[in-house]
Amino acid sequence: ELEKLVGKYSNSDIVTEFESLSNLQPVREIELSNLTLFPLFNENYYQGKNMQILKDSIQTNGITIPLFVYQYENKNYIVNGVKRFLVAKNQNMKTLPCIDVQGSIEDVIIYVTNNMLVNKDNGLVQGYAFKVLMDKFQMSEKEIQRLTALSHGQVANLLRLLKxxxxxxxxxxxxxxxxxxxxxxxxxxxxxxxxxxxxxxxxxxxxxxxxxxxxxxGDYLVPEEEYFTYKREGDQIVVRCSDDSLLTSIENFLKELEK
Known part of the structure; x- marks a missing residue:
């Protein structure tokens, strides 16, 4: 059982074991509209410019590596292939090649969290996953440490990134x-x-x-800089603002004008 690997093997060994078993399953096409991301994923933390290479590849060759899908709560949850799914959705693809993974929800959680570490996903991806583990799956920070072989400080810092x-x-x-x-x-x-x-x-x-x-x-002063600018470009007004609260106020004001 995959859960027994925790604490005994490295993150990569756990991922390899899970994927080796899953790759024995047949590939099937699933409509994109019937797929959803596993709760540990937040698509907003993947939408960086570094996805361009993947976009170009899929545009040319399509999806060549199947996504891993886990059936849970009557849904087809993607547990591997988030970036491929997001690119496919952006390109309005209808179906995607998928492999159904087997095991308990605990097995899947162990796989997803360790795969994030193996893939060196950015800290926001990992921090968000840990927060969901605590909020939705009622896991403690100590349990997350055991699950990922990370220290208390590492887990705490990743969670703090969300702020x-x-x-x-x-x-x-x-x-x-x-x-x-x-x-x-x-x-x-x-x-x-x-x-x-x-x-x-x-x-x-x-x-x-x-x-x-x-x-x-106090040996170095952070230089002041303009944090709010705007200019007119043709029929558009471009606003640049580095203050979250001010930007929200501007957005709310514009929404009121639309009513």
């Missing part, structure tokens, strides 16, 4: 900011998170740690 401002989250999704760098921003205000993050793009993690240390000691 970052949306602009910084976008930097993570686009690959501009690593998890190791992003976790250094958690205690700063939304405005400072954005300004400091931009300074981090071309620095090493060690250099980022030194930068944050200097800021906290």
């Amino acid at each position: 970052l401002t949306s602009a910084v989250k976008e930097y993570i999704i686009e690959g501009k900011l690593s998890t190791a760098k992003a976790r250094l921003l958690i205690t700063f205000s939304s405005k400072d998170q954005i300004k400091i993050a931009k300074k981090m793009f071309n620095l090493s993690v060690r250099e980022c740690e030194n930068l944050v240390r200097k800021i906290r000691l």
